[in-house]
Amino acid sequence: MATRTATYPPASTTAATASSPTATTPKMRQYKDFLTPSMHRRFTNASLAMLAVCYIEAVFMSSASLFWRFLPIGMTGVRTLLLFLPVLAVFVIRLSRHHIGERNTTSGLETAFQLVTSKSAWLSLGWYLFSAYFFGEVFIWSKGAKGHLGWVDEGRSYERPRLNENPILLRTLFGVVAIAQTAVHWYFDYDGVTVSDNEGSSAKSSDVLDAPLPERSIRTLSDRALPLLKWCFQGTILSIATIGFVYFVFMRRFAWGSAYWIGSTVLTLPYNSGPPGLTHAAGLIWQAFSSCLLLLLLWETSNAVFSFYISQPPTKKGYPLTGAIKDTAGTPIARSEDPNGSLLAGLKSKKELSKSFALWELYLICTSFPSRRKSLFKDVERAQSSTWQQISGLCLAELEAIRTRIHIALAPTNGEAKLAEAELQRRQYESLVSSQQQQHSYGLPKIANKGVAVDPRVAIPPPAGTGSVAGNIAKSVGQHPGAQSPLSPIATKLAMKAKQLGYDRALTAEQRAQLSPQGITARVNGALMSMLRSPVGIPFRQPFARVAQVAVFGVPNSHRINILHAVRSLTALVLASKTEDDYGQVSHDIPVIIRCFTATINDIQSSLAQLTPSWTDVDFDPQNPASRKVESIDEVTNEIKRGLEQILLEFGEYAPTMGLTRMDMRLAKEAVGKGMGSEMVKVR
Template identity: 35%
Template sequence: MALATAVRPYRDFFLPSLHRRFASASVYTFGLCFVIAILIGEWDSWLWSWFPVGPTGVRALLLYIPSLLIYVLRVAQWHVGQRNTAAPWQTFWKYALRLNTLRTLAFYFFSAWFFSEIYLWSRSGYAGLGHTDLGKLHERIRLNERPLYLRTVLIILGVAQAMMHLWKDYDRIPIPVTKPKCERKDGESASNTSTPQTRDTSPSLQISQKLGIIIKQSVSTTLVMMAIGFAVYFFFLRNIVWTGWYNLSKWFTSLAKTSRPTGLAPFAGLLWRNFWASFFLVLLWEFTNTTFDIYIAQEPLKKDKPITNDSKDPNGSLLNGLRSKKEEAKNIAFWELALITDRFDDRRKTIYGELERKKAPTHKQIVDICLAEVRNISNRIDTINNLFPKKDEKERKPEIELVPRISQPLREDQIAGPGVPLGTRLQRIEAAASQIARTYSSPDNATNAGARRLIEYGDRSIHEGAQQAGSVWDEYWSKFAASPIGWFFRSCVRRTANVVINGSPYSHQSSIANAITTLTNLAVSSLKEDEYGQFNKEVPEIVRVFASAIKAIESYMQGLEVDWMDVDCLARPEAERKKVPEVEVVVERLKEGLERILRSFAEYLGPMGMTAAEIREAKELVARTERRGA
């Protein structure tokens, strides 16, 4: 099959797809901005209070700017997979001082400030939120503290929302973990057998389903932050903010010489406006983040077809995506490949037929890339085992004998010499007497019974004191590990296993699962769709890699020790302490794929080059899982 010489890069299809989704999400967000613009406006006219062409429309456009800042932030920082570190302090150390952290704080700061200016501009007419307070006729103009309080509290809210954004990792896009397609009968369409993990509902339905959760979360966040903002402003920032704002304002307005804040009365109405301003701002942020997540996490399809179908060389563009250095594009390419092997029969058949591609046939390159993802699991486990060998391996010292032993080893106890030969009877009597004297005059017999009892009592007291001190020390550290401060330094089996099995700094679970799905679907479908019979050469290696990965994971998890600071794990039953959901998903996908391949190639694996021991071992791995499930 002749292939195009120039292959378009994967980003030419990936980025336009993201732009279309961004535009669709923006429509919903602008609709929310329009509703907020109506609610915060002055309802002095039944027409202009809602008519888009007028002050309400301008206000809606301005309100879209704070949400647009969050969209830009998300586009710049989104990633696939959860953050994987061995302990919370490592997460803080790795991510706290990065440029992304400072960018997040800056964007939320300016978003809150800009929203506060729009709100004050919309409500300052009759709400007493003007820049100055005219006071009585004989009084000089005074600086109004009420808008200053609202600005400060909303900016504090922006900083808190940025911290929540970083803490909960809002930048992560949840891409589903696919699984091999179910076996279907002849003539049954692929659309009827696709798995729930790869079939997503419409974005509008997802948004409507999450709208109630967004409103409840916004109300709770608003109430908490109102109390925190009130305390921070009046106990820490009031005089500082007032002095700075007054020194800046006196250059533009003739103000009364007041060195201290003038008060906030009436305060009840200000708190009510503070609640609605904070609620609308948090609602706008949460809605923006939710719509972005929903649309970016949509399947990489265009008009129900893979996005690379528009390329002159679709599989070549897809291979470029699989080799991309950007993890986001690489993960989306793996997802698209898994969907192609699962649903699109015509496109899947082209993978087997492209044998003239540069470097290697298309199916060979895809198999190598996918197997590399699975092999990386075993490589990470081997690296950890080499860096931190098990105790029994460290203590085991092999005995090497360079030459065979021809005599007994030398004695290490006291050895008595031959002595001088005793000639006369007197000499023999003297020798016997001296032996008796040495026996009964040894240091052990010289000590009396009381002294021996004192020594034994002292030894016993020291031993009991050491045990008591050790138990007190263990109790102290156990309480420290269970405390909020100890959580920051706590080591966790789940974290450790995720770092080793799924990789770091971000989890590769999605790409691993999609690679397993791709290999399984291609292997099983090759029996009917590989017209040239070339793919079957890859099947033995796929079986070996799957079996090796399963054994490596199970061996590592079995030898993984629970740290004494892992309070949550130690509180669970011993049989469940090493059950890590993310690791179990990977093992489940590997065993499902291995089982399907063994069932399809049961009678062909021997002639393909696999030994009887390898086939038996692979079958035992699958059979052990079936017995456990039963």
């Protein structure tokens, strides 16, 4: 690396003289022109891997001799291609519903509502049903007549042919397993693409990431093979145990009638007298177990393979996706006319996938590709602004989005506080006016207007004609302007009826207290809290952690990984600018970066302290500070603190010349917190 002897920061005039007004920007390709071919390669690799899995299952299904069973040319090869169609159905689901980041909702009920009202979610159920149906037909066809899975059961020589119920049970099993797999797919959010968030220190320092993809794929998939097999085995046992009850209790008549209607259109069947019963039970149990296990393995492996390949870094042959590609000898085999322009187009993209992968590529460039990182500082001849200014602005926009979401989340809380304060002032004013009116009134107040002091230890029934508890309840509803009735209309009618009949005259004080509005409200609240604490109330809870994550990371999917990549990329660029920024353009933006980092840290911490927990969060303890700790938010906050600390340690001595005041430095140090060590440079 080239070093500079001039005092940092350099003069601002160098950047202006470096650019020429007649300079032309080279032709730029959009980021999608790089990302789309990369996704095609990933899809092809995933398809080839799943073809191998389909071949293994085709060999297992075959009932031929050992030679013909393993020979790809023949029925095993045909069966392999047919089994690949259910795999393609899973790939269609993943391609249509994939997203970057974790699913972000405040409660399980909200997640379920989003899934139920989503058209693509129901389409995923349709694709799983199609996949299960096609797999079942291939399995039944593979077993042939020896498996006793034909449409017609010939029976013994003296019996009439009849519709075979065994394949009906198997097809019903495949449909039930497809519905269960869809629910698992939704619950565990298989559509989420996991993006690496490793630290920059773990990345290579060279200009090439030379880990071969086949080796990484084999190693990763082999590590997941045993847990995946265990999961599918458990699912198979549960499915076999469930299908007997579901089929014979709920679905047997419907499945038999549907199969008979379909079979009678192409076959000559006897009169439909109902299901005759299962035959060859031992073989049927083994067929149900093996077919269900193979189907679950096919689905789970398809999802695992697709997730592995789709979440690979945005590189090609070890180089950044938008940069020049070289072979093993160092000879360029692919060039990009304007790699930085293509990267900027990806960072500005409105599509979630393009923007996330562009931020990921920027992070890799800033931490693992020094030569490409230097080009980001040298590219100052753009029409709008330099590459550095656009990148820094886009990275800071991720942090500004956090602050915007936090302010929106806290706005209802602030509004409620203002309304409560206004209501308190109104009541105080009404009390003051009432006392003044009593002072200026003539005569003594009537004794009947005063309440009767009743000893709660003695239950004295009220005299006849002076009202009752039920009557007081009914009269108390709606006496204050704008007050809402604590009782439902039915409860109000019952209270009025009780007043007319005089039932409450025979009630004890405890019973009258239970019938009061406060007592009814307490009983209803107690029942609600008991329900929320039970397993039934889990979907209705809104835990504080989920509410805070929605406020900080956004909806419907979390932007956490994009924020981490933006913070780490910006920090790496600022630290590298001291030796690589020949034009000194970064020094003018360091105050803005420090202030933005500081404000973001303060807003996140204040949001965790001010955010009001939902009343449905039965596990929240107001007295325990750990209840307001959210691990994912703390991770992002610590990353911003780490970046701010590194920038302050590197450029703290230049604070006065860069325009940073003592107040800015003090707030930044307070945001970072104690424990920065004695290396922190004091502001001169």
